[in-house]
Amino acid sequence: MAGSGISGDTGGAKQGRGRRLARWLHSRPRAQLWFLLTAPVLWIGLVYLGSLFILLLNAFWAKDAFTGKVTPFDWTLKAVIDIATHPVYVIVAGRTLLIAILVTLTDALLAFPIAYYMARIASPRRRGALVIAVVLPLWAAYLVKTFAWRTILQGNGFLSWVLSPFGIPGPGLDELPNAWLVLSYLWLPYMILPVYAGLERIPNSLLEASADLGARAGTTFRRVILPLAFPAVVAGSIFTFSLSLGDYIVPDLVADAKFIGNLIYDNSSLGNLPVAAAYSLFPIAIMLVYLFVARRLGAFESL
């Protein structure tokens, strides 16, 4: 595929036809465009957007009382009303949002010093080593990392061993803050990398100008560096926020808590598709608003 590169010429009629097609395409950019776009647009359009649309429809279709199957085109608002009237859905949505916001803030705070060090202080050699050091955990499997935290947090695990001299028990696997900790851990590199890139792009001359105009280091940081690095933070936050918002493995495995994803998954496994579908509209709406705001803040150029 990628490595095959230039293949040997294949002979005869087949090549002749290919040549003729290529020559025909050469003067017809519209046809070239159609050739390029048809397959991807069909795939993303039909498979992805089509699926999202069917999901949307299912949120407003009724369930047959006897078979439990969704009956298409039998419109109802029952699923939406179910969600609005059962407090558990509101509580879980609030909990998920809260953790997603906390994770994003935590990662931004943790990412800044290391990203700053990488971008502006480390020697080029050390900078390269640090980028690899940050990227490596990103490639380690998500479940492996989650599992590692399970072993650390469990009753007789590493953390309780560290804390035992102080007489503090380990957290166990049913505390909500565990989800905050583990999600912050998982998505931290997604924040470090764009912030590092953002900080690296700030020209030195701006910082010198700020100093020449009498600003102290703290003022330069607040008035020059932070505003210029902010779009990069927002770009990183798209990952930390969206990935936290949709996670249902981590809350289950380390916190024994339900997130939005868990209720969607549970409802769909129990055959209650309309409720699962209706509830999933909530994170979609949140993310669309988030993406819209992020775009306004210039985050897309920093991705």
Place this chain on the structure above:
Amino acid sequence: MTESGFTRTALRIGTWLVLGFLYLPLVILAVYAFNDSRAMAWPPPGLTLHWFAEAAANPAVRAAFVNSIIAGSVATAVALVLGTLSALAVQRFAFFGRETIAFILVLPIALPGVITGIALQTTFKTMGLTFGLMTIVVGHATFCVVIAYNNVVARLRRLPRTPEEASADLGADTWLTFRRITLPGMRTALLSGALLSFALSFDEIIVTLFTAGAGTQTIPIWIFTSIQRPTELPVVNVVALVLLLLSVVPVYLAQRIAGDTAAITR
């Protein structure tokens, strides 16, 4: 601005702390692979290599590995083709709806995975498809397209247009120019895109749990189900260590291929 000595020291300490935070869990997990007790208490009472043999002989682990490799390869192949085609269209042509297509292509990774998962599952159910490796591949390919697309778009943006124009001026047709000029220029971007999407597919569980059905396990699904069975944990430890070690391979390869670290960031 030159940072003060105090700021430098503080930043250096912060950097080391963050690196410690990133690596400590991985080190602890690596130690557990040699744990000679079935219990997961820390510290392990003794060390053994016993579980490595057990893991290698485990039929469920082997089947899951094979499934993951097939799913990753097929999804990557589909993603490379679709991602490259759309990247060429978006980057080399001006047309109505270009921005929209660029936005829609990014949606599968911008929206939470649980949405992709439930949407695909609902559709597959509505269409009456049988869940299995095939449905897993469709899901993976859908979010891998973005990865390939992003890599190729970034490369095309930097690739000068003049060699393509020169090639056309010298009489090469569209296909020849693509094969001899554009494709070699994109090669490393395609390779790193392939590495990324294979790794992403190999690692994916949020979408996969929705599209796998009952009978098919990938490696992440096997880990997920086995984590909750205490008797399986020693084997999970070994599989986890092997995966940790394997994750070094793509980073190393990407380093070698691209020669710059920009290509390996997700």
